Amino acid sequence: MKQSSESARFSRSFARRVLLPRAIGLAVGFFCVAAVIWEQGRSAWVWALLLWFCFLWPQVAYQISSRSASVKVLERRFVLFDSLMGGFWIGTIQFNVLPSVMMLSMLAMNNTANGGARLVVNGFLLQAVGMLVAGLLFGFGFSPYTSQAVLYACIPMLVIHPMTIGLVLYQLAIQLSKHKKALRDLSRTDSLTQLFNRGYWKERLQQEFEHCRQSRQDASLAVIDVDHFKAANDRHGHVVGDLVLRRLSEFIRQHLRAEDLAGRFGGDEFCILLPRVKPEAARDVLERLRRELIAQQWENVPELRVSLSIGIAGFDPAMQDSTEWLRRADQALYEAKGQGRDRIVLASAAETSCRA
DSSP states (O other): OOOOHHHHHHHHHHHHHHHHHHHHHHHHHHHHHHHHHHHHTOOHHHHHHHHIIIIIHHHHHHHHHTTOSOHHHHHHHHHHHHHHHHHHHHHHTTTOHHHHHHHHHHHHHHHHHHHHHHHHHHHHHHHHHHHHHHHHHHOOOOOOOOOHHHHHHHHHHHHHHHHHHHHHHHHHHHHHHHHHHHHHHHHHBOTTTOSBOHHHHHHHHHHHHHHHHHHOOOEEEEEEEETTHHHHHHHHOHHHHHHHHHHHHHHHHHHSOTTOEEEEEETTEEEEEEETOOHHHHHHHHHHHHHHHHTOOOTTOTTOOOOEEEEEEEOOTTOSSHHHHHHHHHHHHHHHHHTTSSEEEETTEEEEEEEO
């Protein structure tokens, strides 16, 4: 079965992310092993195997995993193969101390990053198998001393491999930060309108209330209701109803400033918080919004006319909490409905209203 496009993209992305540390790690590891087997005078097939493993194997692994539907499972198997081959090369150089310790450390780091403690243990077991195979082929031995030439050959791994791991971890941290931000935004946003959802908007309302109380600044809170929305929804269907809510949210974003806070409070009810704006100025802004929505032409529903009832309450230092502020705006909204809808009412001056 062919992979879906999304699965294929994930496989390629994951394979590319693993390719860099494997390719660079094995490339610098080549010099550690090559310096020792040069001193040992190993045969040509050993050199060919080393070249294949250090320079071709990363590309082979990438090509296979990028086409796999189970890339994570496959990649863990490849990491275990790396451990097997790492153990083989440690046995081949007969445990020459410095390169052996460095390879064991590199393999343990990779195993930990890819599968935690379980993969580390399995990796050690396969390394032991690789060492055993090398011992049977070349004889068992131990080289406690590292020559100066081998020491110099190990420098690239000492310097470059940790930098590579650090770069990969940094890139993962950046990706994780982006994913966390996306999830945070998703948890705060209403999926239909892309405005703040009720829970997050109320949090921001409380924050703004405290700020206004401390700074004694003006602010206005508006509660908006789509007139006769349920009847229009029942008559024209939910598709049209959703279109109305989305279009209203677009108009809201167009008329508000960046610092204004708009949210969908539930159903066809919206709330807008306008910091540093007096109720009269907020009324002017929302009046333009209300008139533009009335004039809106709806495709396939030419007879549809959408009007708004809006209640506005200014910040009052005498209010006990943000709930009272919201209650005042809500009362103004109910008064707008009681006066015949399609209008704006200010909580502080019920007689002041706007009508089309």
